[in-house]
Amino acid sequence: MEKKFVRGFNLSxxxxxxxxxxxxxxxxxxxxxxxxxxxxxxxxxxxxxxxxGNCSEEHIIxxxxxxxxxxxxxxxxxxxxNVGKAISDNYGxxxxxxxxxxxxxxxICSSVSNVPRIRSNIIHLSELFGKxxxxxxxxxxxxxxxxTLCKVDEKDIAKAGMGFRAKYxxxxxxxxxxxxHLGLKNLNHSMAREHLMEIKGIGRKIAECICLFSLGFxxxxxxxxxxxxxxxxxxFKGKSTKIDEIESFGKEYFGRYCGWAQEFLxxxxxxxxx
DNA sequence: CTGCAGGTGGGTA
DNA sequence: TACCCACCTGCA
Numbered sequence: 024m025e026k027k028f029v030r031g032f033n034l035s036x037x038x039x040x041x042x043x044x045x046x047x048x049x050x051x052x053x054x055x056x057x058x059x060x061x062x063x064x065x066x067x068x069x070x071x072x073x074x075x076g077n078c079s080e081e082h083i084i085x086x087x088x089x090x091x092x093x094x095x096x097x098x099x100x101x102x103x104x105n106v107g108k109a110i111s112d113n114y115g116x117x118x119x120x121x122x123x124x125x126x127x128x129x130x131i132c133s134s135v136s137n138v139p140r141i142r143s144n145i146i147h148l149s150e151l152f153g154k155x156x157x158x159x160x161x162x163x164x165x166x167x168x169x170x171t172l173c174k175v176d177e178k179d180i181a182k183a184g185m186g187f188r189a190k191y192x193x194x195x196x197x198x199x200x201x202x203x204h205l206g207l208k209n210l211n212h213s214m215a216r217e218h219l220m221e222i223k224g225i226g227r228k229i230a231e232c233i234c235l236f237s238l239g240f241x242x243x244x245x246x247x248x249x250x251x252x253x254x255x256x257x258x259f260k261g262k263s264t265k266i267d268e269i270e271s272f273g274k275e276y277f278g279r280y281c282g283w284a285q286e287f288l289x290x291x292x293x294x295x296x297x
Numbered sequence: 298c299t300g301c302a303g304g305t306g307g308g309t310a
Numbered sequence: 311t312a313c314c315c316a317c318c319t320g321c322a
Contacts, residue, residue, distance in 0.1 A: 041303075134304035140320070141303090186318025191305090226305050247303040293303085301322090309314080 024064075024073040027080060031093035033115025034067040040290050042236045043119050044129050044142045045149070045166060055158070057149070058086055059122030059166050062156070088117045088239075096241070100277045100284040105257045109291035118286055119236055123204060125166045126237035127195050127222070130229045132185045140184075147183035148172075148192075169199035191224025198222050212240045228266075235282040243282045244273045250285060253292040 038046050038054060045057040053066035056076075063076025063083065074083060084090050101107050121129075125145075132144040145166070152167035152175060172180065173196035181189035198204070198221070207215055215238055219230040231245035246254075246266045254269050255261055258276075277284040 130303095135302055135317080136304090136319090137302065137321095143320095181318085184319070186320095187316090188305095188318075224305065228304065232303095245303090249303060289303085299322100302320095305317090307315095310312090 024075045025080060027072050027074070027083070027089075029070055029072055029089055031097075031115060032067075032072070032087065032089060032117060033113075034065065034072060034087075036113055036116040036290070037087060037119065040113075040116055040286065041138050041293065042232075042286065043121055044138070044145045045125060047163065055161075055163060056086075057163065057166055058082075059125045060168070061122070062158075062163070062165065064158070085120055088120060091117075091241075093117065096280045096283050099280050100287075102276060102284075106277075106284055106287060109287040113287055113290050116286065116290060118241070118283055120239045121237050122166070123207070123233070123237045124169055124199055126233050127199075127219070127225070128166075128192055130232045130236075131191045131195060131222075131224045132188055133229065133232070134188065134224070144183050144185045144188075148180070148185075151179070151183055169196045172196035173200040188224060191222070194224065195222050208238065212242060215240070216243075235285075241280045241282050242274060242278075244270050244277075244285050245282075246270050246273070247289075249292045250289055253288050257288075 047055045049055055055064050061078040063074050063078055065074040097110055129145055132141050149164035149166050152171050153164035155164050177189050177193045180192050212234055216230040216234055219225050219233055228245050228247055231243045234240040235243035246269050251269055255264050274281050
C-alpha cells in the first residue's frame with residue numbers, strides 16, 4: 024500500500040455522494056475504485072489515504088481533486104447559513120474528475136433514475152463487457168471501452184438494465200469511436216457543454232454534470248429536481264422557479280466555484296432525514 | 298395493480 | 311418559445 028497525507032478530504036463522502044458510481048465496498052472501510060481502465064483499492068485513516076492499484080499517485084490526486092485549494096473553495100462558496108451548514112455537515116466532500124467516457128455513460132444512465140440503479144447499470148455493463156481482473160482473492164471488471172461497446176448490439180447493452188437509455192449508450196460509444204471527444208478538453212466550458220449535447224440522451228443537465236464531474240469545470244451548475252426543490256426553498260421563498268433561472272442565480276451567487284456549492288446542497292438535500 | 302422517479306427528444310400550438 | 315408526453319425498469 025502506498026500512503027499519502029491529505030487534508031480536507033473525506034473518501035466515503037466523496038465516493039458516495041452520487042457523482043461517481045463505479046466502486047465496491049471492501050472490508051474495513053475500504054473501497055475498490057474503477058475509473059475507466061484504471062483501478063485501485065483505497066482506504067482512509069484520518070488524514071492519510073492508503074492505496075494500491077494499477078494507476079499512479081498523480082492519477083488519484085487528479086481523480087479526487089486533491090490538488091485544488093479546498094479551504095479557499097469552501098470560503099468562496101460560504102455565502103449563507105444554508106451552504107455553511109451543508110459544508111460543516113459534509114466537510115471533506117470533494118468534486119471528482121473521473122474518466123470522461125465512464126462519466127458520460129454514467130450520467131446518460133442517470134436520467135429519471137436513482138443512485139442505486141445507476142450503480143447497478145454501470146456494474147452490469149462492466150460485468151457483461153469489461154475486462155475481468157482478479158485481485159487479493161476477489162474478482163471485478165474494468166469499465167468497458169467505447170471501442171468494445173460500439174461493436175455491441177443495442178439489445179445486448181440493454182441487458183445491463185438501463186432500459187430506453189441503451190440506445191443513447193450505443194450512440195455515445197459510436198460518437199467516441201469517431202474521435203469526436205478528442206478536442207473536448209481544449210474547449211471552454213460553454214463550448215464543451217454544447218459539444219457534449221450533440222450526443223442524443225445528453226441535454227443541458229447531464230452535460231453540466233459531465234463538465235463538473237469529469238472535465239473539472241468548477242463553475243458548472245447542474246440543476247436537477249433535488250437542487251431545484253432545495254434552492255426554491257432556500258432562495259425563492261418556496262416558489263416554483265424555472266431551471267434556467269435557478270442555474271443563473273446559482274452561478275451569480277456562488278461564483279467561480281459554484282459547482283462545489285451545488286454538490287454540498289445536493290448532498291444535503293439527498294441525505295436529509297425524513 | 299398503479300404510480301412514480303436525479304431528464305431528454307420529438308411533437309404540437 | 312413554451313408546453314406535453316412517452317420512455318425501460320425497479321420499487322413502493
